Amino acid sequence: xxxxxxxxxxxxxxxxxxxxxxxxxxxxxxxxxxxxxxxxxxxxxxxxxxxxxxxxxxxxxxxxxxxxxxxxxxxxxxxxxxxxxxxxxxxxxxxxxxxxxxxxxxxxxxxxxxxxxxxxxxxxxxxxxxxxxxxxxxxxxxxxxxxxxxxxxxxxxxxxxxxxxxxxxxxxxxxxxxxxxxxxxxxxxxxxxxxxxxxxxxxxxxxxxxxxxxxxxxxxxxx
Numbered sequence: 001x002x003x004x005x006x007x008x009x010x011x012x013x014x015x016x017x018x019x020x021x022x023x024x025x026x027x028x029x030x031x032x033x034x035x036x037x038x039x040x041x042x043x044x045x046x047x048x049x050x051x052x053x054x055x056x057x058x059x060x061x062x063x064x065x066x067x068x069x070x071x072x073x074x075x076x077x078x079x080x081x082x083x084x085x086x087x088x089x090x091x092x093x094x095x096x097x098x099x100x101x102x103x104x105x106x107x108x109x110x111x112x113x114x115x116x117x118x119x120x121x122x123x124x125x126x127x128x129x130x131x132x133x134x135x136x137x138x139x140x141x142x143x144x145x146x147x148x149x150x151x152x153x154x155x156x157x158x159x160x161x162x163x164x165x166x167x168x169x170x171x172x173x174x175x176x177x178x179x180x181x182x183x184x185x186x187x188x189x190x191x192x193x194x195x196x197x198x199x200x201x202x203x204x205x206x207x208x209x210x211x212x213x214x215x216x217x218x219x220x221x222x223x
Contacts, residue, residue, distance in 0.1 A: 002079065002214070006040030008058025008069025010079070015159040015214040020106040022188040027083065029096035029196060031065060036096065038062045051075065064088040078213040086205035093172065096196035098210075102154055102161065107189040109160075110182070112152040114139040126154070126182060126189060133189075135178035146175035154182075154191055155215070163193060165210040174198035 003012035011024030029036040038060035047055040058069040068084040085096075107126055114120030120140045127133040136147045148171075153162040163180075173179065174197040183190040195208055 002073070002077075004044055004056065004058075004071070006042070006044045006058055007038050007060040007067065008044060008056060008071055008081075010212070013161060013214050015161075016216070018106065018159060020102055020159065020161060020214070022101040022103045025101070026099050027067065027096065027195075028099060030094040031063065031091050033094070034063060036062045036065065038065075038067050064091055076213075076217045077215075078211055080211045081209065083208045084205055085208070087202055090201055090203045092199060092201050093196045094199050095194070096172075098193040098195060100161070100163065100191040100193070100212075101188050102191065104184070104187050104189055106156045106159065106161075107154040107182075107191075108156045110134070110152065110154050112136065112139050112149055112180070114141045114149050115144045116142075126184075130184050132178075132181050132183050134182040136180040137178050146173050146179065147177070148173065148179045152180055152191065153215075154189070160215045162213050162215070163191065163210060164213070170195075170206045170208040172196040172198060172200045172202075 001014040002010050005011045005024055009025045012019055013021050027038060041059040041061055044056055044058045047057050052075045054073040056071040060067040064087055066086045070082040072080045110126050111123040112121065122139050136149045139149050148168045150166065151162065151164050153160050155161060177194065177197045179194055181192045183192055
């Protein structure tokens with residue numbers, strides 16, 4: 001079960017009877033030394049609804065930056081997002097990140113894949129400690145430049161949540177920094193996707209595409 005904010009991002013994810021998010025997901029960062037805090041412009045719209053696909057659209061704004069969210073939700077629970085980020089005029093982004101805050105008890109294990117699902121993957125228990133406990137530089141890439149990875153999963157023994165993207169088109173990357181980080185603070189493990197990790201002047205709209213999915217995708221056989 002997914003519940004969305006009017007911005008167009010999940011604020012509640014329930015799988016196998018448990019709410020796994022510690023708080024709503026957000027897109028945040030810094031523009032010209034001011035924090036990016038998107039506020040909805042109107043209500044989230046249901047563009048279409050059919051048994052196999054639901055389409056949503058949301059609008060939001062943070063100062064001089066507009067956000068348009070397009071979401072497609074498949075019958076199996078996969079959510080595909082197209083985020084269009086557009087400045088009213090030239091603005092300087094210092095950073096921009098997608099924050100996926102999971103409760104610690106539902107983020108015990110992880111699996112992350114690089115360019116090859118068989119040769120470049122890491123899995124195990126999420127490292128202990130506070131602050132940044134894991135970064136995508138730990139996943140080896142032989143052909144892909146930088147630290148971008150196309151997939152990671154976090155979960156417990158019965159449920160989980162994954163993020164996916166074909167590529168980093170639309171991102172502004174510092175190849176020396178982690179594209180994905182797991183950051184622990186108290187009872188929350190934050191999966192942080194660093195969409196902009198180096199300062200850049202932006203004048204034109206940018207589109208970022210990724211997907212999210214809670215699991216298991218269907219009820220398990222209990223017999």
